[in-house]
Amino acid sequence: MKLSAKPKSSPIVSLTPLIDVVFILLIFFMLVSQFMQLQQQSVPLSAEGKASTEAHDSLNIGIIKNEGENTLDYRVNGIAMNFSQVSSYLQENKVAKVLLMPEANISLQTFITVKERLSRLGIKKINSEFIGYEVN
Amino acid sequence: MKLTKAVTASPVIEPMLPLINIIFLLLIFFMVSAHITTPITGILIPNQSKENPLAHKDNSQDKWLFISKDGELTYQKNAMAFSALADNFHDRAELSILADSEITTGMLEKIVRELSKAGVKNLKLVTQLSLPTAEDDL
Numbered sequence: 001m002k003l004s005a006k007p008k009s010s011p012i013v014s015l016t017p018l019i020d021v022v023f024i025l026l027i028f029f030m031l032v033s034q035f036m037q038l039q040q041q042s043v044p045l046s047a048e049g050k051a052s053t054e055a056h057d058s059l060n061i062g063i064i065k066n067e068g069e070n071t072l073d074y075r076v077n078g079i080a081m082n083f084s085q086v087s088s089y090l091q092e093n094k095v096a097k098v099l100l101m102p103e104a105n106i107s108l109q110t111f112i113t114v115k116e117r118l119s120r121l122g123i124k125k126i127n128s129e130f131i132g133y134e135v136n
Numbered sequence: 137m138k139l140t141k142a143v144t145a146s147p148v149i150e151p152m153l154p155l156i157n158i159i160f161l162l163l164i165f166f167m168v169s170a171h172i173t174t175p176i177t178g179i180l181i182p183n184q185s186k187e188n189p190l191a192h193k194d195n196s197q198d199k200w201l202f203i204s205k206d207g208e209l210t211y212q213k214n215a216m217a218f219s220a221l222a223d224n225f226h227d228r229a230e231l232s233i234l235a236d237s238e239i240t241t242g243m244l245e246k247i248v249r250e251l252s253k254a255g256v257k258n259l260k261l262v263t264q265l266s267l268p269t270a271e272d273d274l
Contacts, residue, residue: 023159103241
């Protein structure tokens with residue numbers, strides 16, 4: 001008669017399905033997650049009337065696209081300039097307020113880039129006929 | 137002399153453990169830190185280099201007016217005619233716009249003026265943060 005029971009070996013749990021599931025979850029989260037923090041720019045709608053009143057005490061800068069060369073021309077008080085000339089003009093005349101008047105075919109990205117470059121030059125207030133931009 | 141080495145019964149999973157640990161850590165990292173968002177397709181988000189984060193309350197894409205580079209309007213996944221802007225937004229005090237970065241300012245101006253006429257008081261343009269562009273490309 002055999003009294004002592006044979007010790008049972010513990011069942012082996014396979015980790016492979018767990019790893020599969022974890023991999024799938026990892027790939028899912030990597031694909032659907034977004035770390036980009038969206039930003040905003042305010043568009044003051046009073047600009048329609050504001051632009052005309054502010055035109056008197058702001059420097060008007062027209063932005064014109066050079067179709068052939070894919071560059072921009074600027075018109076400051078009717079004089080054609082490139083950006084470095086505009087930059088020198090603004091610094092020499094200590095301009096603090098600017099009214100941007102982009103041509104209708106200027107892209108939104110180009111417009112935003114020009115505004116940001118002007119703000120980096122120390123312009124405190126940049127407005128346009130449809131989009132306002134105040135540098136804090 | 138014993139030539140044959142005794143075969144040790146080591147579990148196969150053992151060399152995989154560091155890999156599994158790293159994968160678990162990555163998984164936890166993504167689960168905790170990331171926001172699951174609906175991908176924005178068909179629209180190239182404009183870049184800006186100045187940080188001005190979108191308010192949390194404005195983060196819902198259901199409240200955004202999407203404008204493609206051709207000026208096509210989409211609101212809450214439905215196409216909208218330009219003439220319907222005034223009817224749809226006459227009671228809205230504020231609105232976020234996600235306009236394609238390639239849209240012309242002329243086209244955007246037309247839409248913004250229409251929204252202004254409809255009575256929208258506060259308009260925000262949704263952008264994304266990026267490094268400043270090269271100085272000599274404009």
